[in-house]
Amino acid sequence: KQEVTQIPAALSVPEGENLVLNCSFTDSAIYNLQWFRQDPGKGLTSLLLIQSSQREQTSGRLNASLDKSSGRSTLYIAASQPGDSATYLCAVTEGGADGLTFGKGTHLIIQP
Amino acid sequence: GAVVSQHPSRVICKSGTSVKIECRSLDFQATTMFWYRQFPKKSLMLMATSNEGSKATYEQGVEKDKFLINHASLTLSTLTVTSAHPEDSSFYICSAYPGLAGSQQFFGPGTRLTVL
Numbered sequence: 001k002q003e004v005t006q007i008p009a010a011l012s013v014p015e016g017e018n019l020v021l022n023c024s025f026t027d028s029a030i031y032n033l034q035w036f037r038q039d040p041g042k043g044l045t046s047l048l049l050i051q052s053s054q055r056e057q058t059s060g061r062l063n064a065s066l067d068k069s070s071g072r073s074t075l076y077i078a079a080s081q082p083g084d085s086a087t088y089l090c091a092v093t094e095g096g097a098d099g100l101t102f103g104k105g106t107h108l109i110i111q112p
Numbered sequence: 113g114a115v116v117s118q119h120p121s122r123v124i125c126k127s128g129t130s131v132k133i134e135c136r137s138l139d140f141q142a143t144t145m146f147w148y149r150q151f152p153k154k155s156l157m158l159m160a161t162s163n164e165g166s167k168a169t170y171e172q173g174v175e176k177d178k179f180l181i182n183h184a185s186l187t188l189s190t191l192t193v194t195s196a197h198p199e200d201s202s203f204y205i206c207s208a209y210p211g212l213a214g215s216q217q218f219f220g221p222g223t224r225l226t227v228l
Contacts (some may be wrong), residue, residue: 044219089156096209096211097161102156
């Protein structure tokens, strides 16, 4: 059974810092990996989707990498801003028509 | 972009009543829809997978007679929580999958259920 672990569980940093969030998964036979953002009491915002054949994806200040063989992904946030404060979730799926397995998330606080 | 809606966004009900939550894909057809729930300070857990016109597949530990799922069309799936109890209080989120190679699931905004 696939398990997804995210480290750290919580992170608080001053504004402007670059930071890295980590995600690991136990079964490397994934179809894709996604990073989401969730604000308190809200739904999910998809940030980046990496297909199993890809190594990384970039969107603005966000960069996600995938090392499928080692079961790891990182989300890099450059020049962090207070508006980046949220919970970041990593999720994998083993097929397009399969459900996602989520990690417990990293609760991020960017101090002004 | 692909949009998925959920209705209602928030519902409060008495213990023992049933609640129906709708999930709609607004601008695409979804061959598969998924239902997840999220307890406070926990991550999302897949409850069930539904394909249009067929019975839903439930994850281990999810009672199919309590959480009734109907996927009547390629744009609508409903989740009915029957005889709701306070422990069913949770955040329920649906997602829809267009069935296209390389595509992703698109998530609804979620429904906050509170059972008194």
